[in-house]
Amino acid sequence: MLRQLRFALIPAAIVLILLVQTTEACYSPHISGNISRTDLYVNESVTIMGRICPPADNVSVRVTFTRPDYTWIDRYVLTDNKTGEFSLSQSLDMAGYWNIFPIYGHMCDRLYANVTDPTADPDAEPIARPNLPSNRINYSVLTATVAIVGISIVALATGSRKKTRNISSLRLFVQIIFVFILFVGIFIDHQNMPWPAEQIAPHEVLVATNAFGVDMPDGLPVPTFGCYYPCGRTVTCALWQIQAYIYPFWEAGRGWGVNYDSSGIARLAVVFGGVILSSIILGRFWCGWVCPFGLFMDLVTRLRKAFNIRYRTVSDNTNVKLHQLSYIIMAIIIIVSVIFASQALAGSQLVPGTEDGGFVYTYFATPFCQVCPMKPLCVLSEGAVGIIRFEWIVGPTTGEFYQLGWYLTSINLIGLGLVIVTGFFFRRSWCRICPLGGLIAVFNRFPPFKWISGVRLEKVEEKCTKCGICKRVCPTQVKEVYDFKGGDVTTANCLLCLRCVEMCPEEGCLSFKVAGKTAFKSRNWLEEKSVWSSNDEGKKTNQ
Numbered sequence: 001m002l003r004q005l006r007f008a009l010i011p012a013a014i015v016l017i018l019l020v021q022t023t024e025a026c027y028s029p030h031i032s033g034n035i036s037r038t039d040l041y042v043n044e045s046v047t048i049m050g051r052i053c054p055p056a057d058n059v060s061v062r063v064t065f066t067r068p069d070y071t072w073i074d075r076y077v078l079t080d081n082k083t084g085e086f087s088l089s090q091s092l093d094m095a096g097y098w099n100i101f102p103i104y105g106h107m108c109d110r111l112y113a114n115v116t117d118p119t120a121d122p123d124a125e126p127i128a129r130p131n132l133p134s135n136r137i138n139y140s141v142l143t144a145t146v147a148i149v150g151i152s153i154v155a156l157a158t159g160s161r162k163k164t165r166n167i168s169s170l171r172l173f174v175q176i177i178f179v180f181i182l183f184v185g186i187f188i189d190h191q192n193m194p195w196p197a198e199q200i201a202p203h204e205v206l207v208a209t210n211a212f213g214v215d216m217p218d219g220l221p222v223p224t225f226g227c228y229y230p231c232g233r234t235v236t237c238a239l240w241q242i243q244a245y246i247y248p249f250w251e252a253g254r255g256w257g258v259n260y261d262s263s264g265i266a267r268l269a270v271v272f273g274g275v276i277l278s279s280i281i282l283g284r285f286w287c288g289w290v291c292p293f294g295l296f297m298d299l300v301t302r303l304r305k306a307f308n309i310r311y312r313t314v315s316d317n318t319n320v321k322l323h324q325l326s327y328i329i330m331a332i333i334i335i336v337s338v339i340f341a342s343q344a345l346a347g348s349q350l351v352p353g354t355e356d357g358g359f360v361y362t363y364f365a366t367p368f369c370q371v372c373p374m375k376p377l378c379v380l381s382e383g384a385v386g387i388i389r390f391e392w393i394v395g396p397t398t399g400e401f402y403q404l405g406w407y408l409t410s411i412n413l414i415g416l417g418l419v420i421v422t423g424f425f426f427r428r429s430w431c432r433i434c435p436l437g438g439l440i441a442v443f444n445r446f447p448p449f450k451w452i453s454g455v456r457l458e459k460v461e462e463k464c465t466k467c468g469i470c471k472r473v474c475p476t477q478v479k480e481v482y483d484f485k486g487g488d489v490t491t492a493n494c495l496l497c498l499r500c501v502e503m504c505p506e507e508g509c510l511s512f513k514v515a516g517k518t519a520f521k522s523r524n525w526l527e528e529k530s531v532w533s534s535n536d537e538g539k540k541t542n543q
């Protein structure tokens with residue numbers, strides 16, 4: 001009993017810290033700002049008021065006013081020595097949505113303003129762009145791209161010659177290519193040049209913003225962590241859309257930098273339609289071959305192997321419970337979003353602070369994204385190669401503990417840290433509880449969807465010698481491939497990574513079928529025995 005209580009202490013401590021915090025608290029260095037108004041006409045001024053914490057002598061802060069076309073104006077202002085407060089005014093010279101960042105060292109806060117032009121003729125030419133800064137090619141992105149793609153090509157070339165690595169190396173190659181497909185916008189800069197620019201790329205380059213007549217300004221949903229927050233995405237994480245379209249963007253109107261002309265219910269219908277269709281067609285193939293966070297988990301596993309450390313396993317019972325947890329997390333996400341949206345859905349506010357500008361609206365909208373480990377991974381990676389300006393992403397992590405803002409939160413970082421540590425010892429640890437993986441599983445592995453699924457893992461009973469290799473090599477400890485006698489052995493927590501197919505030493509015992517046709521099947525890799533000693537074989541299946 002005491003052992004279980006230990007785990008309750010962590011959330012209890014977090015809740016306690018949240019409760020004792022006040023907005024004015026100053027227990028860690030941070031900067032916070034406010035804006036005099038958020039709706040104004042072009043060339044009118046806004047005043048930014050804020051404070052740094054703790055106050056210090058002769059400290060200046062920078063306030064960056066970012067225009068709708070991603071050019072920006074930098075202003076500097078001296079803070080008050082005693083109170084840390086500052087204030088400055090700026091005229092906004094372009095119609096559209098402005099992001100405004102008060103920046104103190106490597107910390108920042110984010111504000112916005114919506115600027116309209118009262119004289120604008122809807123049919124008139126758009127406002128001419130002001131002088132743009134000269135385009136500097138981002139060589140970090142180009143170098144990183146060449147290195148990553150080069151490694152994947154080498155892995156593909158060497159792995160394809162070995163029966164125990166050919167599917168894995170192909171999978172690594174496909175996973176890497178999908179990262180670039182999902183975020184191809186990083187190669188297109190803010191001046192529409194075909195090169196990545198230093199410091200900033202467009203927030204998104206969406207492949208479609210309309211589906212079946214429904215305005216989808218955040219793009220089409222994908223059932224993987226194609227995260228909403230970094231630059232350059234082409235599609236959007238379905239989990240973000242499910243949350244955001246329930247709350248805060250159930251109603252048409254202004255979102256974070258976009259206009260929603262369509263209703264929340266229409267957008268949600270497209271999201272669920274897209275998730276159901278893609279899950280039926282490809283199932284958790286999305287997890288095994290497409291999801292960038294799945295790739296990251298696989299790389300953590302490769303790191304462990306490089307250190308020659310053996311993986312750990314959880315009991316079968318715990319593994320089942322972890323998988324069930326993914327459905328529970330998904331249900332909690334939807335329930336919390338519905339509670340937050342109660343004003344828009346039912347006309348009465350169930351929790352305070354959900355109004356525009358309220359505490360929940362500011363800090364806890366899209367609640368899962370505030371703990372999701374993918375967000376910090378994406379934005380830190382992009383910051384590291386100069387795609388996102390670094391000071392924009394690290395701010396809130398060094399502010400108040402609960403401060404959940406622009407790109408990153410302390411809780412996100414703690415989550416990513418925990419996932420990396422657990423993922424080092426337990427293969428694909430996050431994927432066992434991932435709500436998005438659970439969502440795909442619901443629409444693929446349970447009747448009636450299961451019967452029409454386009455992808456299957458099949459087993460021929462007569463060929464199975466019960467050697468147990470499939471069970472040992474499975475990254476999510478699926479045991480049904482081993483336990484089931486034969487036929488369709490796909491289960492809800494099977495990622496379709498096909499490692500079991502690759503490592504099964506019985507010719508044709510396991511196969512992966514797409515629309516009824518065999519795409520991959522197990523082969524007798526023991527023929528390659530001369531390459532490894534029998535000990536090596538044991539070691540390979542144990543890692």
Ligand code: SF4
Nearest residue numbers: 227228237240369372
């Ligand atoms: S933070 Fe996570 S859940 Fe939110 S959009 Fe990014 S990947 Fe999706």
Ligand code: SF4
Nearest residue numbers: 287291294431434437
């Ligand atoms: S379970 Fe979640 S994190 Fe893992 S691969 Fe699937 S969508 Fe990505």
Ligand code: SF4
Nearest residue numbers: 474494495497498500
């Ligand atoms: S059962 Fe096979 S295909 Fe499914 S996750 Fe395990 S190793 Fe991969």
